[in-house]
Amino acid sequence: MTTTSTTALRRPPLPFTKMHGLGNDFLVLDATRQPVALSPEDIRALADRHFGVGFDQLLVVTPGPRADVDFGYRIFNADGSEVEQCGNGARCFARFVHDQGLTDQRRIRVQTCAGTIVLHITDTGHVQVDMGMPRFLPQEIPFSAPAPALRYPVAVGDEMVQLAVVNMGNPHAVLRVADVDSAPVATLGPQLESHPRFPARVNVGFMQVLAPDRIRLRVYERGTGETLACGTGACAAVVAGQRLGWLGQHVTVLLPGGPLQIDWPGEGQHVHMQGPATRVYDGLWHWPEAAPAV
Numbered sequence: 001m002t003t004t005s006t007t008a009l010r011r012p013p014l015p016f017t018k019m020h021g022l023g024n025d026f027l028v029l030d031a032t033r034q035p036v037a038l039s040p041e042d043i044r045a046l047a048d049r050h051f052g053v054g055f056d057q058l059l060v061v062t063p064g065p066r067a068d069v070d071f072g073y074r075i076f077n078a079d080g081s082e083v084e085q086c087g088n089g090a091r092c093f094a095r096f097v098h099d100q101g102l103t104d105q106r107r108i109r110v111q112t113c114a115g116t117i118v119l120h121i122t123d124t125g126h127v128q129v130d131m132g133m134p135r136f137l138p139q140e141i142p143f144s145a146p147a148p149a150l151r152y153p154v155a156v157g158d159e160m161v162q163l164a165v166v167n168m169g170n171p172h173a174v175l176r177v178a179d180v181d182s183a184p185v186a187t188l189g190p191q192l193e194s195h196p197r198f199p200a201r202v203n204v205g206f207m208q209v210l211a212p213d214r215i216r217l218r219v220y221e222r223g224t225g226e227t228l229a230c231g232t233g234a235c236a237a238v239v240a241g242q243r244l245g246w247l248g249q250h251v252t253v254l255l256p257g258g259p260l261q262i263d264w265p266g267e268g269q270h271v272h273m274q275g276p277a278t279r280v281y282d283g284l285w286h287w288p289e290a291a292p293a294v
């Protein structure tokens with residue numbers, strides 16, 4: 001029999017939770033109770049919507065690295081790249097640690113690669129997130145430009161587009177469009193995502209201003225493609241729109257997956273986001289067996 005050694009080499013099944021924030025979907029792993037060591041190939045296999053579970057981002061809940069934070073939070077895009085921040089993921093993170101009994105606190109401090117964020121579960125079950133301070137200097141995005149500006153002309157093929165750039169922990173470019181339904185998200189999105197002026201790639205938001213307190217937004221996400229919602233993208237669009245004089249301090253952002261409330265009192269202040277977080281199901285992932293040689 002050859003099965004003994006094969007079985008010994010098989011990786012144990014991986015318990016996970018599937019969640020979403022307005023359709024931006026996540027696979028959530030609890031690394032406070034089980035060891036989690038995944039390669040970029042493992043993440044891509046799990047993210048595959050036909051052969052795996054399928055998700056936009058993988059969220060890993062870890063123990064807090066210091067006494068002043070409750071948990072750590074690692075985020076990976078569907079392409080296996082690790083990223084600094086995820087707004088919709090932060091709301092799901094709060095619901096996950098609360099609903100799994102990892103904490104009974106409603107105010108949760110979490111360490112991400114981009115710094116500390118504070119999550120608050122409201123009485124209605126929504127989650128408010130203090131997303132920290134936006135940054136705008138080209139080197140902080142990172143973005144290649146000779147001097148800071150509110151918008152930058154960027155050449156894409158024969159076309160010139162006007163971009164605002166914002167770092168919300170992760171990099172964002174924001175374009176204003178007349179109508180998000182006809183915006184070239186599928187073509188311009190990937191061209192800008194990997195544009196040479198963004199050395200760490202970039203998330204690309206297409207914003208339609210309906211009123212000073214209401215926008216529509218579609219986001220082509222770095223490492224994932226267009227998603228039904230992007231929390232950091234919503235924050236970046238509101239901050240960029242306010243700096244350009246188009247928006248006020250309190251804005252409802254209508255994403256394909258639903259609305260988010262974003263508030264920014266202005267320069268030098270933190271951005272706040274409020275919205276839902278939904279648990280879909282719990283599952284057990286069985287690692288695929290190596291395909292037999294043909």
Ligand SMILES: N[C@@H](CCC[C@H](N)C(=O)O)C(=O)O
Binds near residue numbers: 085
């Ligand atoms: N969906 C997210 C952002 C996830 C990370 C992003 N794709 C990146 O590479 O920076 C959100 O809700 O903020």
